[in-house]
Amino acid sequence: MKAKTLAIIKFSVAAVILSLMSFWVFQTTKPLNQFAYIIIGVMLLIVGFVIYFGVQALRDAKSGLNPVDELSKKLTQKAAATAYKMSIYMWLFGLFALDLFAIDSVNKAKLVIAIGMIGMTLIFLFTRLYFSRVGIDENQD
Amino acid sequence: MRTRIKALRARDSLTQVDLAKKVGVRRETIVFLEKGKYNPSLKLAYDISKVFNMQIEEVFIME
Numbered sequence: 001m002k003a004k005t006l007a008i009i010k011f012s013v014a015a016v017i018l019s020l021m022s023f024w025v026f027q028t029t030k031p032l033n034q035f036a037y038i039i040i041g042v043m044l045l046i047v048g049f050v051i052y053f054g055v056q057a058l059r060d061a062k063s064g065l066n067p068v069d070e071l072s073k074k075l076t077q078k079a080a081a082t083a084y085k086m087s088i089y090m091w092l093f094g095l096f097a098l099d100l101f102a103i104d105s106v107n108k109a110k111l112v113i114a115i116g117m118i119g120m121t122l123i124f125l126f127t128r129l130y131f132s133r134v135g136i137d138e139n140q141d
Numbered sequence: 142m143r144t145r146i147k148a149l150r151a152r153d154s155l156t157q158v159d160l161a162k163k164v165g166v167r168r169e170t171i172v173f174l175e176k177g178k179y180n181p182s183l184k185l186a187y188d189i190s191k192v193f194n195m196q197i198e199e200v201f202i203m204e
Binding site: 060062064065066067068070071072132134135136 | 158161162165166167168169170173176179182185187197
């Protein structure tokens with residue numbers, strides 16, 4: 001995939017997230033609670049990451065470099081594997097931790113799914129950024 | 142694994158970006174290869190060796 005196409009896809013994803021979030025904020029009739037503000041903060045963080053990776057792809061395009069190579073694919077795979085592995089514990093923790101609060105089962109299910117999905121996305125983005133900084137030392141056992 | 146990429150780049154007056162362009166990877170890949178923090182695929186090792194007109198085992202040294 002060409003670097004410019006990749007950057008356009010990334011910027012489009014960021015635009016879609018921002019528009020959906022704005023739609024949700026301006027259309028909701030209930031006043032925003034603390035949980036809503038946390039969700040907005042986390043979504044803005046995710047948009048920030050997407051824009052950062054988009055800018056990186058554009059920079060590669062400008063320098064005439066390939067934006068997706070074997071190392072970047074490996075880094076993405078390792079970050080995805082880490083996010084999946086950690087999410088198993090996160091889902092379990094969410095299920096049991098929410099039992100401590102008086103929340104009805106429908107809202108509890110929604111919360112567990114929301115926490116799990118957003119948590120997985122954040123872990124993926126942070127580990128992807130971390131691995132792209134320190135690399136993956138394959139010589140270590 | 143150790144590599145001689147940095148020394149060979151200096152010999153041929155190539156920057157990391159030049160080498161990355163020649164073998165079709167990102168600059169970061171060359172950085173990690175030089176630090177010995179990434180084991181390349183056989184194809185990439187072959188492509189890099191070809192840029193320096195050397196055998197793979199002359200560029201990548203197993204320890």
